[in-house]
Amino acid sequence: MTAAGFIRLEKELKDLKGKSRPAVIQAIATAREHGDLSENAEYSAAKEQQSLIEGRIAELADKLGRSEIIDVASITGSTIKFGATIQVVDEDTDEETSYQIVGEDESNIEEGRLSIRAPLARALIGKEQGDSIEVITPGGSKAYEILDIKYID
16 A cells, blocks of 8 residues: 555544544434434434444554555656556557556545556556557457656655
């Protein structure tokens, strides 16, 4: 996991513990005041929300405890590895796109963070600037040329 991804997960965990958990506890207490819990939809919804929050807290705590932080800025070389920011061009449309190869928990394709397990990332690993790759996607085969490789955090 990159340092930025670790920080994002830590922030989410802190928000869940500091804001979401106390808010749902208050919602449960308020719903209890309304009487019969067996027919209280607000109570049921709050308990379900509490279960989701506690599950996410446990999941994040586990991931953060087991994660290894990779200092992307210290990586060197001319081949693509975890943490690389790659500029590629679609050979069919000439559309240029930039991706950073990151861990599964920090990927967000809209923000250009590509999961290490994604087919495109797997095809890019080990390649160099100027190489062409072909990737099988749900929409068909796509061909890309690697324009640039950087290791920045």
